[in-house]
Amino acid sequence: MPKITNPVLPGFNPDPSIIRVKDDYYIATSTFEWFPGVQIHHSRDLVHWELLTHPLSKQSQIDMIGNPDSGGVWAPCLSYDNGTFYLIYTDVKSHSGGFKDTHNYLVTASDIMGPWSEPIYLNSSGFDPSLFHDDDGRKWLVNMVWDHRKGKNSFGGILLQQYSVEESRLIGPIQNIFKGTALGLTEAPHLYKKDGYYYLMTAEGGTRLKHAVTMARSRSIDGPYEVDPTNPILTSYEKPELTLQKAGHGSLVETQTGEWYLAHLCGRPLKPSENCNLGRETALQKCYWTEDGWLRIVGGEAQVEVEAPDLPTHAFPPVAAKDDFNEENLSIHFNSLRFPLEEDWVTLKERPGYLRLFGRESLNSVHHQSLIARRQQAFKATAETVVEFKPENFQQMAGLVYYYNTKNYYYLHISHDEEIGKCLGILSSNRGLYDEPVDERISIEGVERYYLKAVLSYSDLQFYYSHDGEEWTAIGPVLDASTISDENAEINVNGYFLGQGFTGAYIGMCVQDLSGQKKHADFDYFKYEEMK
Template sequence: WAPDLSYADGRFHLVFTDVKRYGQTTVDGASGASMRDFHNYWVTADRIDGPWSDPVYLNSSGFDPALFHDDDGTSWLVNMLWDHRPGRRRFAGIVIQEIDLATGTLSGERRLIFEGTALGFTEGPHIYKRDGWYHLLVAEGGTERSHAVVMARSRSLFGPYDVHPDGPVLTALGTDRTTADGVPTLQRTGHGDLVETPGGETWMVYLCGRPLPHGDCCVLGRETAIQRMIWGEDGWLRTADGHATPESEVALPGPTNQTPRPASEHSDFATTTTLPEVFQWLRTPYPDRLFSLDVRPGHLRLFGRETIGSHFTQALVARRQQAFRYEAETLVDFTPRHFQQAAGLVCYYNSTKFHYLHITAGDDGHRQIQILSAIPRETGSSLLTQPVRIEPGPIALKVAVNYDTLRFAYRVSDAGEWTWLPDILDASILSDEATLPGMPNFTGTFVGMACQDLSGAGHPADFAHFRYTEFDEA
């Protein structure tokens, strides 16, 4: 979670949280113990693009670590404090401890410097020093609609810290979710960090979400936004317009060298021996057991592993959904031997929320295609459509997403007309908001390729390409 990058003593420093257990309590509500495991680590590099050192363990007292490098040469680790005890505030405040940048060793007393405001859920701390003041920037309100950036300051690093007199520095709470034209606005804004340009301007980067125009679901997950800030004559930070609300568009301080992200991407596995950077896979840093670009040249081979809902070994390679309207397609060569083997095209949020168009085998041994969905909002947690028999050979699979609707299609080989399945599926369930109680809710939606073999034989599927095309919002 929440990596923090800083520069001191001629090196880059990155601290981050490795979450081992989250989203579970002994009983519902604050009356039960909430036992969770967060381990914080530190790595360094001479260059921002690495190579990075091996991780050094720091602590496990909470999450969202950050480093503050004071002008007296000392450096400090700050993080939120987690209180697991029954009846206590889970988010117990911000703690600080000195760190030796030569070894990563923590020393001295761990101090609680800020307990937070009435918004609660105090996390994501960053400290900045300006004109003799220590400014503490934190996230509060949780990652949903009440998310906010809150600032407090003190003449002493250890406090006490006085909260900004205007309230949150930035929040979307109480703002309209769409413009008059129906365009989604930035919501769920919080967890900010500051950067100063060479020209002396101050900008804040922060997390946000864009809900669907006709609902509250953020299928694109948590995104990153930027906004210009101004230090006032009273020494407090404010948005440039003074409104403390997010702006959907901002004017950058100068020309950029960045070209617009293309509206379509075609990954042809015949022209590469490494997986394109746009793709990700689940959990393991050792993907050789999940996929290969070498076994069958010209194809991405996925080895059938555990179920599409597994929390462990899944053969799933996917890229993020980055637009409300898009199409994706792939060509797969897969011959299942029995019903426990499947492969296909999946729209995936997590193990409890997905729509999966897959090829498998019926009891008669013939190939068939059908949709498996996990739908947390319905009484029945899953949907399995009636199978459609298909002939042998490579099959092209396609998905079309239009805001909150989703449809699948297929065709034999990679040419000819698409055959659309009749099912119109709810794409809004692939969102942070459509979450079962107690489950994490901030990953965002992916679309990609998957393969299962529940018999344990590792029966593979070969994918020739993957195409992703975005469309303008209508």
Template structure:
């Protein structure tokens, strides 16, 4: 078998991979999307199945009001003492000098839960991970944030002992064990003990095209005792711009039962407009940061090296002892909304899907109109990741607005400042109409205006479709679900990419989503009904 990178398509960033017995698990960041932390499992590293998210209650995760790309940063999954340990960070500020955040710990004996109530650990820095030493001691390893303008904000990697008797850190043991290299921005640390050495894996260079992973090692856990790998970095695509996957770096190391080694990393797949260089800009990653896996070998000096060179490869040899895993071949999804629980691919913004937002079952999804899609509070939307560059998605909507402040339909969404929306609304002259709106860096545009499409009297349902074709996407509508009409508005898909958002905003860590939304910022809670949803990868 071959591993085809990326192994997890669409927004699946900051992988923390472990093995328990013959099964591999990956935990990924989810940022402001609820539920928190995305989990997959596999026995072959090639085919992966989605598991229930561990942070599925507001007891474990309360993100109301969090900024875009705040929330869950770089969760760390480990297994020790007969249970799973999950360290996760909830970031409350993404812009400016400060990064207010809280690191939490929860545990479970079964990866599917239940997970214990969270223990507040600290707020020293993000990307915290838990290291279980072979002498029974445990340590929190984390990026360290420094708000002082005369210091670099990424102030090395801090190690602090965690006391399992009282389930708290011992802050008096905190020490800086590594400052990274001159590349700076050292983050995402994971610590391992192999053949008598402590190996520290850490990301550098920012999670963009200069991203990289470095390795350092030490015989002790003393302050600044770690030396960097010679002839590094361990992994980067900064100097491999023609490879199909880019941005590799932040991730985690794992061994197989047979003694092979692999490294799971975030990655991106950029594309370019026809009139752009493929080198500058290197491209637009509308699918966000995905997950790749590279094979690792150890040199005669005991340093890990990526097989095929530090840029990695798109196709990788699977483990020799891999057990074939049955998993979906693509991300296509058809949902008739016939159960009271949402399909596991659906996500909501910041808060869970509750009766205040809507309900599902009996062949329909009801969404109660709330704030606009530009809000960080009370957004009535369910959405799923773009997992392919080319796809069609469609739905059927029943909605009876009586003001232009009410809208319901199909959205393609990156964050509160970058999205588009085809929707039913009210026009003073035409009554019920179809409009397309787009938010581009917070600047809103109505594309149809006086040409908004009038919905014939007596029409009960309107069907909406989006056709995404890598560089652009467009919308269609139907009044019978059979005869579709193209709307002559072509939207630039780059606006829904990490790289576009980065130009004006520091929180650029997610990816494009397609979803269903109902807006009533008039405050009358006007409901919308959705008859089905279909997402088909091409």
């Protein structure tokens, strides 16, 4: 019998929303400040998955300029009804301290590949919105409500309101239908209907080690909701032996053959730091319904090997390790920060066969960075590129970056020094503390092309450089890759999160020109390989 191997979507792919349309399965996941918005993966057997599309591909659909680290697209909900795909998402403008500015939108398409509509504004009362299509034709939005008041439960419950397709807006009364369980931090609501019950699935415990999936049910959509007596139905908390930690934030799908699966968020901590530099990932667990109508996980916990459904095998071609930049468009696996690809800062046309990036703002910027990168999706991996760059001053830099957010990164770069000319060095930032972890910059004056490489092995990162791409020399010390993680980005002061991280490690190419002259660099290829 074939097996599902978890995580099915490795690397930064959190908050899964899974659906089936005929024989096709789709999972939408959060992308936060990375552009384009929302990842949608596709499968036909729940075993093999491919990255299919990003529906929020225009700035008019998601304008994230100035959004904070780990702001932007939170917890998309993908659904389908009567020939139309519906995608609900939050654009988070602030999330640290007492307040959260969370604007919720809806886009639609008749085809999963688009085109997707311009957004319809829904509300701003909280995050994790989800759309439920009832069998009487009505549609309902649920989202958690954020309560900023001192002494109140910040996660103030789950709001319910009807959505009118005809009017393209929410209508009718707003009701708080569920205040959560003793686990607290009630979020990520999804409604399902089965055998006359409305089932409300939520995430509780917070999206860290205490994360969990909980369930409640009611005969009426607006409650009251009866809590599952065995809640949580899934958690990894206080089960350190499990590979998949942080299990929570789930959504359900039923196969063509009547089997049930739960897609859920998980993380795989590094040892001994317990940091997850691969970010929060997506896994699948097989489920069943008890005679008294409650959902249960086969095996009772988050497992790496799961029995696959009885469906024909449908594999996809492997993703090419090397991108020579010979196509008209960048690979779907590359992302930019907060801003779409535009010819004034990134182009494949000006020098065919090369990716040209024009230098803009620093790695600290939440506005206009020239950075193209892809997710790290395995603990052991290498990334390699070659760059042609002619810096004229120290404010011009280009190279290979290992990036979490504006406060946490390592950067192997080419720049210019008044004394030694063109040179190679490393910049780092840990929780916003700037450093240069090399004793002296290395002169590469007179060398037109320079090869750069990063070798990742769990918590270790070693940078290398080469004149020819064959013989490599290590530069700098072995760096701590575990700092490029949610956990290291978190800053908690008296219960208020002044720094939060919800993404994962990226590796890629970037250029800065802090002088404003927009000096460009050309990258001939980018190679990403995973190792056993």
